[in-house]
Amino acid sequence: MxxxxxxxxxxxxxxxxxxxxxxxxxxxxxxxxxxxxxxxxxxxxxxxxxxxxxxxxxxxxxxxxxxxxxxxxxxxxxxxxxxxxxxxxxxxxxxxxxxxxxxxxxxxxxxxxxxxxxxxxxxxxxxxxxxxxxxxxxTKPARKMYSPEELRRAIDNDELINFYQPKVLLADGKPIEAECLVRWQHPTDGMVYPDQFIPVAEQHGLIDDLTHLVLTKALDQSAQWRKAGLSLRVAVNISMDNLSTLDFPEKVMAALETAAMPAESLILEITESRLMQDPIAVLDILTRLRLRRVRLSIDDFGIGHSSLAQLRDLPFDELKIDRSFVHGASGNPQKRAILQASIDMGRQLGMQTIAEGVETIEDWKVLKDLGCELAQGYFCARPMPGEKMPRWISDWRQRYQEIERESVLLS
Ligand SMILES: [Mg+2]
Missing domain, CATH: 3.40.50.2300 (Response regulator)
Structure with missing residues (x-):
């Protein structure tokens, strides 16, 4: 033993x-x-x-x-x-x-x-x-919560900035998407992370403004990458609260048009942190977005309310497996079994599968063995400002060659 x-x-x-x-x-x-x-x-x-x-x-x-x-x-x-x-x-x-x-x-x-x-x-x-x-x-960042007034000011003063974390194909290492993660560049507290202000935004009716700002900036960034010759889809996180107003798809289409980007270049990552207030409205909104070719991802799959019922009822293109089943799966039979089942199910439902929380070469290797399509996590890259992406891509190409050699040795 x-x-x-x-x-x-x-x-x-x-x-x-x-x-x-x-x-x-x-x-x-x-x-x-x-x-x-x-x-x-x-x-x-x-x-x-x-x-x-x-x-x-x-x-x-x-x-x-x-x-x-x-x-x-x-x-x-x-x-x-x-x-x-x-x-x-x-x-x-x-x-x-x-x-x-x-x-x-x-x-x-x-x-x-x-x-x-x-x-x-x-x-x-x-x-x-x-x-x-x-x-x-x-190791934990200080947990200070902010008031809705402070957050309102941050939105108006343009203190929110987007970082981007790439998602890469496990088959050949090619980065094809980047998830946009919002940060608050606070004038006195430094960098503030979303868990310290998204709940405030959701509770105080600021989430629509915040999402609109993040989406607009993300599409601008995506347009700039495109000009520089990088074709990366951009993924924006959406709160269930965004899906309570029926004109949400129109707002998204307007933002795409302003940035002159095609709908296919955008992914909306939807987390369900609590029960849907109005399932009919959500289905209405998501179906119309999909009809317009915006891609939909079910985020944090396997925890909270991101469940099988969601997969059955809502038109998702991408299944994003929660990090808690990913990191360490090679040494943990329970995690590995859930990971395998999620990947197989995603494939059978015709969805693209992605694993978040990939931190080590062992995580990378197990995902590759199990046939997952995309990987995202510190192993590939930490979230970075948009302008750093081209440099990271060229560094990553080199590193990927080494990773491939190393994972052959691991098998
Ligand atoms: Mg996400």
């Missing part, structure tokens, strides 16, 4: 001290992990509250405990904004455990898996392999 090479910070909770001894022993056989054990869930929660929401990567919790049971424990964990992953272990029957697991998922806890008692070492090893450690606070 091979050990896990990274060290995880683990809390284990069980009212039975013998079970705790057992799991501690098993964890130690599987690598150097930092393990704290508690027979009292309340003490464990106090410890989590004190140490901070990101102080532990994994919590193993027994379902059947006197006092606070596993379900009440989950509820408290949600309230603590715990950022690590949860593993339920239990001797209860499957249906009870599944119900507890569903409950955890519904409460947005990161449920990593279920272990049946007595715990099997191989099952435990699989759980540890699949774990995604919480990144430390230092």
């Amino acid at each position: 091979s050990a896990i090479d990274r060290s995880l910070r683990v809390i284990a909770i069980d009212d039975d001290p013998f079970e705790l001894k057992l799991i501690t022993h098993q964890l130690s056989r599987l690598g150097q992990h930092d393990v704290m054990v508690f027979t009292d869930p309340v003490e464990a929660l106090d410890c989590i509250d004190e140490a901070g929401v990101s102080a532990f990567d994994l919590v193993f919790c027994d379902l059947q405990m006197p006092g606070i049971d596993g379900i009440a424990f989950q509820r408290r964990l949600v309230r603590s904004h715990f950022e690590g992953e949860l593993v339920l272990f239990s001797g209860e029957d499957d249906r009870t455990v599944q119900a507890a697991a569903n409950l955890a998922r519904r409460q947005q806890l990161r449920l990593l898996g279920i272990l049946k008692k007595p715990i099997n070492l191989e099952a435990l090893r699989k759980i540890l392999v699949a774990a995604t450690p919480v990144s430390s606070d230092e």
Whole structure:
């Protein structure tokens, strides 16, 4: 049995001290992990509250405990904004455990898996392999939220700028698209990322203006690339809130006309971060965009509400597989299975498949083996200002040759 090479910070909770001894022993056989054990869930929660929401990567919790049971424990964990992953272990029957697991998922806890008692070492090893450690606070950008007034001013003062991240063909390394990612060049705070202002825009009716600005700039950039001899489609992210006004396709067509770009050169990436308010309006808008040859991509496929029902009902051209199934798939059978199924399904539905979050040569290679068409991620390029694209393309051509040689050696 091979050990896990990274060290995880683990809390284990069980009212039975013998079970705790057992799991501690098993964890130690599987690598150097930092393990704290508690027979009292309340003490464990106090410890989590004190140490901070990101102080532990994994919590193993027994379902059947006197006092606070596993379900009440989950509820408290949600309230603590715990950022690590949860593993339920239990001797209860499957249906009870599944119900507890569903409950955890519904409460947005990161449920990593279920272990049946007595715990099997191989099952435990699989759980540890699949774990995604919480990144430390230092690596996270400061999370300041902005007011709608500040954002309004930024739009009016032209402080929003577009970056572009290329998408390349896995078959021959050719860059054929670039996703536009908006940034806020804040006068005092420096570069501000979309997760800090898109929700504000959505909640305060600024999203249409923001999207229009981003779209106009992206099409201008695309026209400039074209003049310089680069043919890159440009992809713009669209919020569900953009799809509530029926004249959205007309606005998009007008922007294309102003930039003198064909509809085929534009892709709209649609994420569904929440349930559709008005599914008929969305279907109406997307169908009309498609009739006019604008390409549609289902973004972050596999998480949130980007689901199979969307694929069935909406006319997408491109299936963009969420990063959480991509990076690390070569060493993780679960991720790999989902990745394979998504790629196969996209192909059978006649869609172009793209994987986001490609960070290593192993990620690149597994996508190529599984027949995915496009790759996007730090492995190829970080998002960059539009004018840097021609230079990146010539550098990438060289690097691609080396990658090809290296991936032959990997097989
Ligand atoms: Mg996107």
